[in-house]
Amino acid sequence: MGDADPGLFGPDSVTWQLHADPVMWVAGIRALYLQALHPRAVRGVVQNSDFRRDAWGRLLRTASFVGATTYGTTAAAEKAGARIRGIHRRLGATDPGTGRRYGVDDPDLLLWVHCAEIDSYLQVARRSGYPLTDAQADAYVDEQRRAARLVGLDPADVPAGREQLVRYFEAVRPELAATPESAEVTDFLKAPPVPWPLLPVRLAVWSAVAGTARAALPTWAHELYGWPAPARSRADRRLLAAGRLLRAVPDRLRWQLPPGHILGAVARLGPESRPSVRRLPHPQAHSSGGVMP
Template identity: 70%
Template sequence: MADPQAGDPGLFGPDSVTWQVHSDPMMWIAGVRALYLQALHPRAVRGVTQNSDFRNDAWGRLFRTATFVGTTTYGTTEAAEEAGARVRKIHSKLGATDPDTGERYGVDEPELLLWVHCAEIDSYLHVGRRSGIPLTDAQADRYIAEHRVSARLVGLDPDAVPASQAQLDAYFEKVRPELAVAEETRAVDDFLLRPPAHPLLIPAREVLWRRVAHLAYAALPPYAHELYGRPAPEPSTVTRRLRATGTLLRCIPARLRWQLPPKHILRAMARLGPGSRPAPYKL
């Protein structure tokens, strides 16, 4: 019997900008930038730190996020919808408390979900383009618009989500007065600079991970550097480092990179055929 999902392109499909961009190894650095940016919203970051043992399960949280992005990008329609349903169910049960006012609120408030979504999409797009992925402005707008789909999966109204660079920029301008460095922000910052590691892996953390964290931090917008109170190199220097890192990582054969579990891209190619192989140059 034929597999009914054999030809299912999923929610985005091989012709989307998302399909090509998310295959790039710089998305890992973009993900760390997103964490730095997301932590600047006090209500949003409290929703994370008050509902999880962040420092002891931070790696698990990072990989669960990566798995969600991989599933929604390269998985079948059914798998993507199921992943979204799981996230919505979990969020519906969680709340956080403002330590200053005592207010209790749900982590699935639309404004909080929108902040997390926009910080993530902006980071993927920003780091991707700045590191050398050749996206035109029209393709960048298309990428942002495509992610109204992923916004729907986490419980947002797609019509209320930015669908272009101009709309995304306007959103960040509007939300900036709400951003601040809370105690929880410092906890995330400390984790990203010094994540827990086995004693034998601490030297590797100091040599490799700190470079990733510093580069992701440097790629933040200037207002984020001001809030964190830590300077960053000149933008031109950051761009050179992003391009150099992107060039280096892209030298690793894609097939080798994609062997890492859970192999979303390889499974998608097996489902749709070799012509579905993602690569930013196809744009």
């Protein structure tokens, strides 16, 4: 083995196992749908990036950040966090109604992005058949406060379990709304631009993946968008089917895809560090645990 630094989480964490599951791609799209419902947050994205031209690059950079902070060395994770904080410090957005300028590194906005991601990862994983106990789910939310610190949040201000996450969404919902900017994001997610030879792939694969992610949104998110909410049982059937299909692809094939963070971690730490549901830790029940809605 080379550098045996386990990184921020290490092979004995819930995060290490969960983030290797292929349904995280579905969860990431669900997170984008959810994040776009915060008017100030989505305005910061639209006003500071041409995501219509580089949307795929943006998605891959986000996935690479999660991979680096999960499976990279501590130094690599800290470097990735410093880069993100530096970018955010330089960017701002303007409220068209008031003309007020604000920074995209506003802690309230960073917290929204974080919670929307963690809720999406947890919801999609569990509803697609990933075998997390309530205690493991709470431990995952708690572990992710380390990732929140990297983007500039005080871990003490970040939900440490499912119950706190539920309370956060209850508190923030009055600030959420569908806006012209959120419509731009959802239009992209519905039919992202691709070179014409890839159009059949978009029709066959992307539509199913994005539709499954959209179906997994909470009922209140569908209502804000003005969409009919699918029955919970129907959405869960779609998620279970997606989970079975994606998990049927052998790890050795999926992990070859760039940027290869998991393979790098296994090479660094040894074959016993390979992510697996069999390696999930068994923490005690979390003090802030609760039932997700």
